[in-house]
């Protein structure tokens with residue numbers, strides 16, 4: 001069975017190695033967590049003990065920061081992550097109807113983890129209020145998204161994700 005790309009990345013980066021690579025002199029816990037997530041796509045739970053030791057913190061303190069900030073994930077991200085803006089300007093332009101369409105199209109629910117390699121996240125303002133409704137798919141920003149436009153963008157993102165997996169297989 002093919003492993004997701006991110007899991008492969010972590011398997012070659014042992015927790016101690018990840019911490020050594022990113023816990024540079026003077027780096028704060030937040031900076032290190034960001035660096036680890038940027039590196040392997042998430043913050044593996046196994047980095048908590050070596051990270052706590054490196055920073056002279058308790059494991060509970062490190063774990064508390066990881067779980068407090070929604071940005072940090074403790075498992076590999078989905079291959080396609082959709083972040084839909086559900087703040088006021090986008091809501092006034094139909095983002096809730098779009099959210100229903102997205103859930104129906106993907107078979108996933110917003111803010112409930114990832115299933116079938118897709119994750120749907122609610123976010124609140126992407127700085128594109130004049131071009132509502134806005135969303136990001138795998139970090140790419142899209143504006144004035146209609147259901148039809150979403151279907152095209154999502155299919156393209158899935159194709160890119162599949163191509164990326166084949167390249168690393």
Ligand code: FES
Nearest residue numbers: 085090126128129
């Ligand atoms: S409210 Fe949606 S981008 Fe600002």
